[in-house]
């Protein structure tokens with residue numbers, strides 16, 4: 001029986017990479033990477049030199065067989081994504097399911113993820129929350145937003161910088177405009193910021209900027225929350 005390690009990698013700050021993560025990556029036979037070039041930089045920085053293969057959202061259905069073949073041959077594999085926790089809006093689930101079905105061990109090496117980092121930094125209730133990942137771009141988007149408007153737990157959404165204003169516009173329309181929310185940008189990086197306010201205030205803040213760059217998480221308080 002072999003081991004599939006699911007290893008979290010930094011979401012920006014290389015110092016967030018744990019010694020245990022480095023040790024595990026140095027011990028395995030193969031590293032499955034979302035992008036071998038992106039991960040190559042990280043691995044090189046930590047002196048990790050292991051055979052790699054790509055495992056991303058466009059080939060994971062095909063590559064999962066390759067991964068389990070390696071496990072079946074008594075070799076250990078570590079799966080990493082470009083940033084953060086594999087399986088969280090990144091490939092991971094299919095690999096874990098297949099490895100479990102094949103009778104292999106799964107060990108997760110925990111570490112950074114943008115969702116919980118943003119949630120905690122937002123100062124909005126973190127006792128109960130729902131993780132939505134990326135909302136669908138077209139089909140089903142408005143239905144999802146209508147449902148989320150009724151959600152009483154804090155909501156965590158991943159969004160790209162060029163779609164942030166559109167999302168804030170939709171939230172203002174579908175949710176109460178004075179609902180408290182936060183935008184967390186570039187977490188753990190040099191220009192990290194977490195801006196908190198009503199949906200309308202956040203929209204105004206970002207509309208006034210010349211450009212919106214970097215990686216973004218939007219946190220919205222649940223229906224009925226007030227301070």
Ligand code: SAM
Nearest residue numbers: 011084085089090113114158159186187215216
């Ligand atoms: N697996 C990752 C995790 O554990 O958070 C998420 C991968 S998903 C493809 C990438 C999205 O995560 C970005 O578009 C952004 O919404 C969020 N994200 C990743 N790094 C971030 C950071 N440093 N600051 C803010 N958001 C980040």
